[in-house]
Amino acid sequence: MKKEYLILILIIVILAGYLVLKKEDGRHYTLPEPPSVDTEKIDRLTVVQTDQTLDFVRTESGWAVTKHAYPADDGAVKKMLDVMSGLTLSALVSEKQDVARYELDPSRVLTVTAFQKDTPVMSFKIGKTAPTFNHTFVMLENDPNIYHANDSFRSHFNKSVDEFRDRQVLAFQEKDIEKITLQTPEKQVVLTARKPAAEDKEAQDSTPVFDYPDGASPDPKTVSNLLYSLSALTCDRFATDTNKADLKALSPRLAVILDNGTSRVLTLFEPDGDESVPATSSMNDYVFFLKPQVAEDITSYALDLAGLTPPEEEETKE
Numbered sequence: 001m002k003k004e005y006l007i008l009i010l011i012i013v014i015l016a017g018y019l020v021l022k023k024e025d026g027r028h029y030t031l032p033e034p035p036s037v038d039t040e041k042i043d044r045l046t047v048v049q050t051d052q053t054l055d056f057v058r059t060e061s062g063w064a065v066t067k068h069a070y071p072a073d074d075g076a077v078k079k080m081l082d083v084m085s086g087l088t089l090s091a092l093v094s095e096k097q098d099v100a101r102y103e104l105d106p107s108r109v110l111t112v113t114a115f116q117k118d119t120p121v122m123s124f125k126i127g128k129t130a131p132t133f134n135h136t137f138v139m140l141e142n143d144p145n146i147y148h149a150n151d152s153f154r155s156h157f158n159k160s161v162d163e164f165r166d167r168q169v170l171a172f173q174e175k176d177i178e179k180i181t182l183q184t185p186e187k188q189v190v191l192t193a194r195k196p197a198a199e200d201k202e203a204q205d206s207t208p209v210f211d212y213p214d215g216a217s218p219d220p221k222t223v224s225n226l227l228y229s230l231s232a233l234t235c236d237r238f239a240t241d242t243n244k245a246d247l248k249a250l251s252p253r254l255a256v257i258l259d260n261g262t263s264r265v266l267t268l269f270e271p272d273g274d275e276s277v278p279a280t281s282s283m284n285d286y287v288f289f290l291k292p293q294v295a296e297d298i299t300s301y302a303l304d305l306a307g308l309t310p311p312e313e314e315e316t317k318e
Contacts, residue, residue: 031089031147032140035122037114039081044115047080047157050107054161062166070238070286071166079156084114084122091148093137102137102146103128110157126154162237169281169288170233170266172258174207177227181257182306189306191218218305226301230256230266235288236276242287244280254299268295 045056056077057064063072099105104127113123127137127146135148180191193208207224211217250269258264265282268290272278277295280287290298303309 031092032143034087034089034124034140037085037122039085041116042081042084042114042121043117045077045080046111046113046115048111048113049158050109052161054164056164065164066161070161072164073166076156076159076164079153080112081114083151083153083156084112087124087138088150089138089147090135090150092145093148094146095144097144097146099127099139099146104137104139104146110154112157126157129154165238167234167236167238167288168232169235169279169284170230170264171283172231172260172264174224174227174231176260177208177258178261179257179259180210180223180226180305181255181259182302183255183257184253184303184306184308185251186308187306191223191305222301222304226256226298226305227258229294229298229301230258233266233281233290233294235279236291236294237289239278239287239289242278244285244287247278247280247287254302256298256302266298268299 043058047054047056054065055067056072057069059069061071062074063077064070065072093102099109103109104125108127110126111123112126113120115121123141125139127139129136129152130148133152135150136153138147138149139145140147178193182189182191190213191210192213193210196208207220207227209217209220210223247267247269252267253270254268256266258266263282265280267280269278271292274289275292276289277292278287279290279295300309
């Protein structure tokens with residue numbers, strides 16, 4: 001009996017030792033270090049998606065995307081560059097090249113390459129987000145293994161051209177506007193800012209007080225609301241099959257002209273079978289669409305100031 005116990009204990013010790021050695025052996029690998037890149041020196045970036053390749057180029061005025069050189073959202077590009085400069089591998093996931101399991105197969109993988117003066121300085125593949133939602137499956141260039149990379153970042157690269165474009169279409173400082181011209185099919189109204197006294201610093205740093213040509217003053221809150229709604233205006237999306245020349249024959253529903261030594265013009269047109277409102281801006285080369293509520297607010301403020309608010313709307317406001 002004692003002999004059987006000794007044999008059992010010996011077997012347990014051997015098994016325990018085997019498991020310990022196996023576990024330690026499983027850790028005997030060194031994670032590779034992704035290439036170190038200086039994002040300030042990267043001047044081109046490509047993202048190869050399933051159905052298209054997005055090409056980003058750094059210009060003097062910022063980043064541009066695609067062969068059309070659309071101004072890109074610098075914040076969106078910065079997120080991609082930050083991922084590349086901070087890419088950190090946390091675990092070896094697979095050596096079996098089972099790419100489909102991790103969405104690194106040709107039908108779903110994203111391939112990202114950064115260039116410096118036409119020389120590739122970093123390239124890697126992005127798969128799906130890990131179940132932890134804190135990691136992303138990746139593959140490095142010339143490495144068949146699949147790794148966990150820290151953070152969830154696939155969504156930073158997996159966007160359409162339209163989503164990568166800079167959607168700001170109008171920008172200015174409210175305090176700098178000297179004249180507002182409102183043009184509708186019915187009338188044109190001009191509001192001119194009063195010049196604050198040189199010693200009145202508070203007035204110089206706030207929204208100006210405006211007057212109509214006859215000396216009457218518009219509602220300052222409505223003026224402020226209009227300028228605020230336009231001061232950092234972003235569009236909902238860009239038109240894909242319409243350019244500014246196509247709209248020249250159309251009669252705008254509203255034009256707002258803002259002057260401060262330079263004229264900024266926003267023009268709204270009637271929607272055609274779509275709730276979104278087509279528009280153009282002198283600060284953007286392309287036709288774009290505003291969300292219905294955004295266009296409605298701008299139009300409402302402008303019509304109020306032009307004295308064209310429908311009676312039923314006036315009653316509602318009261």
